[in-house]
Amino acid sequence: MTTLAWRPFLDPLPLDAWWFVLLIPMALGVAMAYKAVRVHDLSTYWKAVLGMTLQIILGIAGLGLGIYIFVQFIATRLLT
C-alpha cells in the first residue's frame, strides 16, 4: 500500500517505520484529557498539558533507553 492510496479511517496509516513518533500525539491526548479534569485554574491548562506531555515522552524514552541498556549490555553479561 502506498501513501497516495491511503484512505483515512479505512486503511492503517503507512507509518510502520516511524511508529514511535505516534508517542507524541498519544502523550498530548492523554495530557489534554487528564489535565482538563485535574487543573483547578484553566488559565494554566496549556502550560500543564505541555509539561505533562514532555514528562510522558521523556519518561517513555527513558524507560526504552533503560530497557535497551539492560537487554543489550547487562543481561548479556549476566547470561555469559
Place this chain on the structure above:
Amino acid sequence: MSDTTTTPASPAPSAHDEPGTEVTIAETGFHPLAGLAALALPGLGHAARGEAKRGLYAGAGVLGLFFGGLLVGGIDCVDSREDGLWFIGQALVGPVAFATDALHQKHFKVIDPITKQLRSAQPGEVRDDATGFFTPAIPKISPLDSTGKPLMNVPNVKGVGKMNELGTLFGTVAGMLNLIVIIDAAFPTVFRRTRVAAASAGGAA
C-alpha cells in the same frame, strides 16, 4: 445546581486553626445529570455542570485520542468480535465507540460464504452491500443498481502489526481517560470557604 449533594472529602478545619479563621474545605459533590451527560458524550458532563471550557478540553482529549486511533489503525481497530478485551476499554468512550463498532461490523465486514460468519475482507475481496457477501474479483468500476448507486463498496484494509496495535491502544487509552472524565463530572470536587468555629469543651487542648 439543585441536584448536587456534597459529602466532605477532606478533613474538617484542624484544631490548630484559630477560631474565626477562614479556611477552604474541599468536598465531593454528586451530580447525576452531569454523569449521564458524560456517559453520552465525552466532555458533555462538565458542560452540563456549567464548565463548558473544561468539558471542551476533556472531550477534545478523549475524542482526539479515539479518532486518532482510527486514523492510525483504520476502522479495524474498533472490533468487538475480534478484539473483545480491547473493546471493553474502548467502550468507555461511550456511544461513539459502539456506533463505530456497529459501522465496522455491518458495513465493512464480509460474510464468509462457507462459515457464514462475519470476518474482515481479505485482499481482492469487495463487499456486496445487498447481501454482505464478498465478491472475489474487484471490478474496476462497481456495477450500479437501478438508481445509479454502486452495488459494491471496497471495504477497509485490515490492520496488522504496529499500526493496528497503536490504533487499538489509542482507543483503549481514550476510554480509560473518559472513565476519569465521567467520574469527575458526576462527582466533582467543590471548594467551600468557611470560618472555624470556636473549640468545644471536649476539643483539642
